[in-house]
Amino acid sequence: MSAEPTTKSLVCPVDHGGGTAQPTERRAVPATRFSTRTMTSEVLRRGFGREDGMVARLEGHDFARWRIGQRRWVSIQHPDDIDHVLHKHRENYPKSPDYEPLRGVLGLSLFTDDDPSWSRHRKMLNPKFQKRHVDALLPLMVGTVLEFRETLDNLPDGSEVEMVGLMTDLTLEVAGHSLFSQSFRGYFGDDTAELITEGLRKGTWLSRIFFLVDPPRWMSSAVWKVMHSRKIPTPPPFNRFQKVARVIDGAADKVLRERLAHPSDSPDLLNLLLEVADDDGPLTPDRTRAEAISFMLTGYETTANAMCWLWYLLALNPDARQRMLDEIDSVLQGRVVTLEDVPKLQWTTACLEESMRIFPPVWMITREAVEDDVIGGHPVKAGETVAIVIEHVHRDPRFWPDPGRFDPSRFLPGADRDRPRSSYLPFGGGKRICIGRNFALLEAVMLTATLSQNHVFDLVPGHQVEAETTFTLRPRQGIQMIARRRDQ
Ligand code: HEM
Structure with a gap:
C-alpha cells in the first residue's frame, strides 16, 4: 500500500517540514509576493505549469499575491481561509471571469451562471440530484458498464489498453444512458477521446492568452461565442475546438x-x-438544453479522469488493490453490483477518494472578490481573483501526513474526525459544490467494482505517466496498461 507513484508530479517541490498533521495550527507568515515579471514569464513560457511554472510556485504558501497585466491575483491554501471564501463570506466571492470560456461552450447553465439566476435554478435542480433520484439511475449505468466489460472479456488476456481513451468512451456512454437513455456512440465516432483532448488543450491554450491579455468580459465572451458558433467558421487551431x-x-x-x-x-x-x-414556471427550452449539455460535459470527463488516476494508483499500490479486490469479491460474490452493495464497498470507495485527493480531476477553482475584504489577516481588494489550487490543499502535510503516499485508510469511516472540512475539495465546497457528486461517486464505485470483478490493470513497464493541467487534471500521454484476466 505504500509504493510511491513514479511520476515526479507527486514530489512536492516545497519543504513543508515534518509530516505530522496539526490541524489547528496557522502559519504566522506574511503574504508571499511574486513579481509580475516572474509570473508573467512563467505563464508565457510554461502555461499554468503545475510542476515547474506559475502554479507550482504557489504550493506551500498560505497566502500569495501577484499581478499579471492589470489583473491582481491572490492564492489561498489554508482550509480556514478557504472556508472564509467558499462558506462564511461566499456572497462576496462569485465565480471569476475564468469561467467565461466555459460559458462559451456550456452556455448559461448552473456551472456558468451567477446570482440571482443561479440561485433560482440551483434551488429547482437540487432535489433532482438527491440520493433517491440518483440511485434510480444505477440500472441505466450498470447495463452500459456490463456491455463494456464484455468487450474487455473478449480481448486476449494481457492485452494492452490505453485507459484515457477507454474511460472516456465508457463514461461518455454512461452519461448518454443516464442523462438521455441514449448511446452517444452514433453521434461521436471513434476519435471522440482525441477530439476532446484536443478541444481541452486548445481551450486551455486560448484561456492562457486571455489570462495574459485580460480583455474586458464582454470581449472574451464574444470571442468564445464565435468559437462556439456553428455558423462562423474559424481558422486552425480554433476550428478543432469548434x-x-x-x-x-x-x-x-x-x-x-x-x-x-x-x-x-x-x-x-x-x-x-x-x-x-417553480412559481416562475419550468426551465426554458434553451436552459434545459444548456443544463443537459453542462451535466454531460462537467460529468463525464471529470469522472473519466478520476477513473484513470484510480487505475494508475492501484497498479502502483498492489496491497491496496488486493484488499479492494477481496472486498469486491466478498461483497458481490460474483453478482452484478446493486444499490445495496455500494455502501458495503468501503475500501473501494476509500481508494477512489484517496485517488481524487492525490489527483483531483478539477485541480483549481477561482473566485473574484466583489468588495474589499480581509482573508486570514491579509487585505483583499474588490476585483482581485482568488485562486484555490485544490491539488496543493490536498497535499498539505499539516492535514495530510505523508501526502505523497496512497493511503485509502485516510477515508475509512471515522478517520477524518480531525480534518477541517475545506482540506478536501474534489467537488469544490460551499454553495457552488458539485451538484453531481452523488452521481459521480455512485458511477465510479459501480464501475470500479464491475470491471475489477474480471480484470486487474497493470502499468506497461517503462511507460511514464505525467499529469497535464487543462481545465481538468489529465494524464498527458494517456496511461498504457495491461488488462489481466482474474481467476476467481
Ligand atoms: C469525479 C467527477 C466530478 C468531479 C471531480 C467534479 C468536480 C466539480 C467541482 C470541483 C465543482 C465546483 C467548481 C467551482 O466551485 O468552481 C463542480 C461543479 C459542478 N459539477 Fe461536478 N464534478 C464531477 C462530476 C460531476 C457530474 C457527474 C455532474 C453532473 C451530472 C457534475 C455537474 C456539476 C455542475 C452542474 C457543477 C456546477 C454547480 C454549481 O455551480 O451550482 N459534476 N464539479
Whole structure:
C-alpha cells in the first residue's frame, strides 16, 4: 500500500517540514509576493505549469499575491481561509471571469451562471440530484458498464489498453444512458477521446492568452461565442475546438427534439430536467438544453479522469488493490453490483477518494472578490481573483501526513474526525459544490467494482505517466496498461 507513484508530479517541490498533521495550527507568515515579471514569464513560457511554472510556485504558501497585466491575483491554501471564501463570506466571492470560456461552450447553465439566476435554478435542480433520484439511475449505468466489460472479456488476456481513451468512451456512454437513455456512440465516432483532448488543450491554450491579455468580459465572451458558433467558421487551431462544441451541441439538440416529440417515462436526467418547475414556471427550452449539455460535459470527463488516476494508483499500490479486490469479491460474490452493495464497498470507495485527493480531476477553482475584504489577516481588494489550487490543499502535510503516499485508510469511516472540512475539495465546497457528486461517486464505485470483478490493470513497464493541467487534471500521454484476466 505504500509504493510511491513514479511520476515526479507527486514530489512536492516545497519543504513543508515534518509530516505530522496539526490541524489547528496557522502559519504566522506574511503574504508571499511574486513579481509580475516572474509570473508573467512563467505563464508565457510554461502555461499554468503545475510542476515547474506559475502554479507550482504557489504550493506551500498560505497566502500569495501577484499581478499579471492589470489583473491582481491572490492564492489561498489554508482550509480556514478557504472556508472564509467558499462558506462564511461566499456572497462576496462569485465565480471569476475564468469561467467565461466555459460559458462559451456550456452556455448559461448552473456551472456558468451567477446570482440571482443561479440561485433560482440551483434551488429547482437540487432535489433532482438527491440520493433517491440518483440511485434510480444505477440500472441505466450498470447495463452500459456490463456491455463494456464484455468487450474487455473478449480481448486476449494481457492485452494492452490505453485507459484515457477507454474511460472516456465508457463514461461518455454512461452519461448518454443516464442523462438521455441514449448511446452517444452514433453521434461521436471513434476519435471522440482525441477530439476532446484536443478541444481541452486548445481551450486551455486560448484561456492562457486571455489570462495574459485580460480583455474586458464582454470581449472574451464574444470571442468564445464565435468559437462556439456553428455558423462562423474559424481558422486552425480554433476550428478543432469548434468541432467538439458542434458535435456536442448537435447531439444534445437532436436528443432533446426527439424526447419532446416522443416523451418517455425513463428515470433519466433529461426527464428530471423537463419536470422541474417553480412559481416562475419550468426551465426554458434553451436552459434545459444548456443544463443537459453542462451535466454531460462537467460529468463525464471529470469522472473519466478520476477513473484513470484510480487505475494508475492501484497498479502502483498492489496491497491496496488486493484488499479492494477481496472486498469486491466478498461483497458481490460474483453478482452484478446493486444499490445495496455500494455502501458495503468501503475500501473501494476509500481508494477512489484517496485517488481524487492525490489527483483531483478539477485541480483549481477561482473566485473574484466583489468588495474589499480581509482573508486570514491579509487585505483583499474588490476585483482581485482568488485562486484555490485544490491539488496543493490536498497535499498539505499539516492535514495530510505523508501526502505523497496512497493511503485509502485516510477515508475509512471515522478517520477524518480531525480534518477541517475545506482540506478536501474534489467537488469544490460551499454553495457552488458539485451538484453531481452523488452521481459521480455512485458511477465510479459501480464501475470500479464491475470491471475489477474480471480484470486487474497493470502499468506497461517503462511507460511514464505525467499529469497535464487543462481545465481538468489529465494524464498527458494517456496511461498504457495491461488488462489481466482474474481467476476467481
Ligand atoms: C469525479 C467527477 C466530478 C468531479 C471531480 C467534479 C468536480 C466539480 C467541482 C470541483 C465543482 C465546483 C467548481 C467551482 O466551485 O468552481 C463542480 C461543479 C459542478 N459539477 Fe461536478 N464534478 C464531477 C462530476 C460531476 C457530474 C457527474 C455532474 C453532473 C451530472 C457534475 C455537474 C456539476 C455542475 C452542474 C457543477 C456546477 C454547480 C454549481 O455551480 O451550482 N459534476 N464539479
